[in-house]
Amino acid sequence: MLQTSSGPTLMGVDVIFVGSILAGVAALAVMMAVYAAVTIKDPMAKRVKSLNARREELKAGIVTGSARKRQSLVKKNETRDKVRESLEGINVLQESQLKQVQQRLAQAGIRDKDWAPVVIGARMVAPIVLGFIAIMVVFWSDMFPDWGTTKRVAAFAVALLIGYKAPDVFVTNMVTKRTAEIRKGLPDALDLLVICAEAGLTVDAAFNRVAKELGRAYPELGDEFALTAIELSFLTERRQAFENLAYRVDLDSVKGVVTTMIQTERYGTPLASALRVLSAEFRNERMMRAEEKAARLPAIMTVPLILFILPTLFIVILGPAACDISDAFAANGPANSGSV
Numbered sequence: 001m002l003q004t005s006s007g008p009t010l011m012g013v014d015v016i017f018v019g020s021i022l023a024g025v026a027a028l029a030v031m032m033a034v035y036a037a038v039t040i041k042d043p044m045a046k047r048v049k050s051l052n053a054r055r056e057e058l059k060a061g062i063v064t065g066s067a068r069k070r071q072s073l074v075k076k077n078e079t080r081d082k083v084r085e086s087l088e089g090i091n092v093l094q095e096s097q098l099k100q101v102q103q104r105l106a107q108a109g110i111r112d113k114d115w116a117p118v119v120i121g122a123r124m125v126a127p128i129v130l131g132f133i134a135i136m137v138v139f140w141s142d143m144f145p146d147w148g149t150t151k152r153v154a155a156f157a158v159a160l161l162i163g164y165k166a167p168d169v170f171v172t173n174m175v176t177k178r179t180a181e182i183r184k185g186l187p188d189a190l191d192l193l194v195i196c197a198e199a200g201l202t203v204d205a206a207f208n209r210v211a212k213e214l215g216r217a218y219p220e221l222g223d224e225f226a227l228t229a230i231e232l233s234f235l236t237e238r239r240q241a242f243e244n245l246a247y248r249v250d251l252d253s254v255k256g257v258v259t260t261m262i263q264t265e266r267y268g269t270p271l272a273s274a275l276r277v278l279s280a281e282f283r284n285e286r287m288m289r290a291e292e293k294a295a296r297l298p299a300i301m302t303v304p305l306i307l308f309i310l311p312t313l314f315i316v317i318l319g320p321a322a323c324d325i326s327d328a329f330a331a332n333g334p335a336n337s338g339s340v
Helices: 015-038 043-064 067-072 077-089 095-106 116-139 150-200 204-215 218-232 238-248 252-267 271-339
Strands: none
Touching: 015 095, 015 150, 067 204, 077 150, 095 116, 095 150, 095 238, 150 204, 150 218, 150 252, 150 271, 204 218
């Protein structure tokens, strides 16, 4: 004897069972969100530790006055040293390429320059590893028996390309995210710098104060301002501290702020008025970007509306009617067959 489901069905699927599964998934997602919100860590703890290490490094550099002694004070990683020595041994570690990768890592928030040879080495090792995996999967195994020679060679070439571009894409993604976060908080930081300048604070004290105030809202920007304040206190040339800020941040707005700070240091122009003009300009730019995104929103929402919202709306509206029709046909089916 066939057993029929007691609950309503839609296209042969028990609606109550599927709804129970979806409710369980939603409850699990809510619990994970609550756990993530409760166990959130302070983002400034690790950054303060790295800034203190940078402070000690600058102190050591000023006291010793020798680059060789300054490097001996920093504990190096043996694996990264071996990678650097290996790349230098095969003459693939160019100085210009090394400086470019170091700058990209600094823009991504990684200030340890010893990681640059690792990134360059990953460009060489990753294509070999992924290419070998592609050869095993595509040529040696029978996972894709229907593929011809052209498709197999194309898959091998794609694996090599992914292996070569993956380190650069990873670093670029980190730089993009960090730059976007710094761009968001820059107008507020300039407003606070204006207030600090009008209150009579020095430039390094103003940067330090802004870093403390914006550390939780914009940790990346607070990190950069705190490091700039440290360098202003310890470097012999204050201009170098501002140039280091422009070096670490891939943003034209920060370069404009650095140029303004250098000019005020050199010519003695009023700092508060110049920063106020820059702050207003950056706020207008941020408002224009927001208006541009709002103007693109209808076109962007068209695809999610068609793919996700409209089908759900049809299911909610027509689902009960479909369930009633299905139950009516299921109830009338045995009666009609018995009468015949």
